[in-house]
Amino acid sequence: MYFIANWKMYGSLNSLNSVKKVIRLSKKKKFKRAKIIYCPPYTLLNDFSKLTKKTRIKTGAQNCHELEFAGPFTGSVSPHMISSIGVKYIIIGHSENRFLGDNNLIINKKIISSMNQKLKIIFCIGETIKERKENKTTYVLKKQIIMGLKNIKKIDNILFAYEPVWSIGSGIIPKINDLQNQFKMLKKFISNRFKYKNPTLIYGGSVNQKNVILLKQINEIKGFLVGGASQNSNKFIDIIKKTII
Ligand code: PEP
Numbered sequence: 705m706y707f708i709a710n711w712k713m714y715g716s717l718n719s720l721n722s723v724k725k726v727i728r729l730s731k732k733k734k735f736k737r738a739k740i741i742y743c744p745p746y747t748l749l750n751d752f753s754k755l756t757k758k759t760r761i762k763t764g765a766q767n768c769h770e771l772e773f774a775g776p777f778t779g780s781v782s783p784h785m786i787s788s789i790g791v792k793y794i795i796i797g798h799s800e801n802r803f804l805g806d807n808n809l810i811i812n813k814k815i816i817s818s819m820n821q822k823l824k825i826i827f828c829i830g831e832t833i834k835e836r837k838e839n840k841t842t843y844v845l846k847k848q849i850i851m852g853l854k855n856i857k858k859i860d861n862i863l864f865a866y867e868p869v870w871s872i873g874s875g876i877i878p879k880i881n882d883l884q885n886q887f888k889m890l891k892k893f894i895s896n897r898f899k900y901k902n903p904t905l906i907y908g909g910s911v912n913q914k915n916v917i918l919l920k921q922i923n924e925i926k927g928f929l930v931g932g933a934s935q936n937s938n939k940f941i942d943i944i945k946k947t948i949i
Contacts, residue, residue, distance in 0.1 A: 706863065706906050706927025707740045707944050708826060709934030710766065710795060715744050720751055722937040726892035727759050728943055736760075738944050739927065741793050746781055753944075764793030765824060767783045767801050770813035772820050783814075783821040794945060795929075796819050797828040797852060799869040803818040808851030813863075815852060826929065827852060828908070833870035842889060858879075859894070863904045866930045871909025873932060880918050885905070901931065913942035920947050 711719075723742065730740055743764040744752050752763045754874070769780035786794060796818065797811045806814075815825055829848040831841040853859070866886065871877055878886070887905055894903040907919055908929030919925060928947070933939040 705737055705947055706739045706741065706904070706931045707934075707947070708764065708793075708795075708863075708865075708906070708908075708927065709743060709882050709940060710798070710908075710929055711742070711744045711748075711935055712766070712800070712931060714743055714935050715748055717751065719744075719935075720748070720755055723752075725937045726941060726944075727756065727761060729944065730760050735853065735944065735948055738948055739793070740944070741826075743793070743795055748848070749786070749791055750789050756909075757790065762792045763790070764795060765791055765807075765823075766798065768794060768796070768814055768818060770810055770815035770817060782821055783818040786818075787821040787823055787845045792824055793826055794823045795826045795828060795865075797848070799828065799830055799832075799867060799872060808848060811848075812850045813857065819861065820857070822861075826865050826906075827862050828867050828929070828945075829867045830867040830869045830872075830909075836870065839897070841886070845890065845933050846893060849897070853898075857898070858899045859900050859903060863906055863927075864890065864894060865906045865908050865930060869907035873910065875910050877910050877915050877919070880922070883919075884922050887922055888921075891924050911938060911943060913946055916943050916946050 740761045741764050742752050743766050765786045768783045773784045796814045829845050831844045835844050904926050905924050906927040907925050909932045911928045912933050
């Protein structure tokens, strides 16, 4: 099971101390099954990489520029810069970045550049509340996958994070039955399209220590992308414990 902490634009050097608790948990035999990945802001990536180097915890970036190496792009960071400091994962297509202008075309370029740099992709897809009300969820998700993964044949290094946009940060999760159907659809669609039997599918959107008990019952879900709750180590640990035990 994956437990991916998306810290968004939160966290300082002081926050590193609280992560030590999670590192200790990850060393226990019982939690070997937990694949923990921390995605802090760029400013903390190097420190996180160093802190977690000799542990089973991995680090990930939250976004990148679409160009693989370098260029005159003020404020941007390339996949090469990210991988060169030992980071293994990258979130691409998060709805908060789609809102800022990342369309499916740009997302496709970011994914290809990042894959060239051997980064594993946490590929976020999800429908807005408007799209859901218009019954366009399946159409939107398929389109995001088709366009986002254009010219990509192998998906063994891609994690598909289904995050209904209206669930992110709202405290609301989809009805379990609906979610189960959505995950079944996604699994079938991705398996057929990429001739890949078991794509890794994870869920994101207001995951907490209570609802994770329901969410983990969905067989297709192989982990969680956790925003708000991951910034508090005790809550994050609780989510991991409730899932694994
Ligand atoms: C996210 O940012 O990907 C996310 C799922 O956030 P939250 O858990 O706060 O809804």
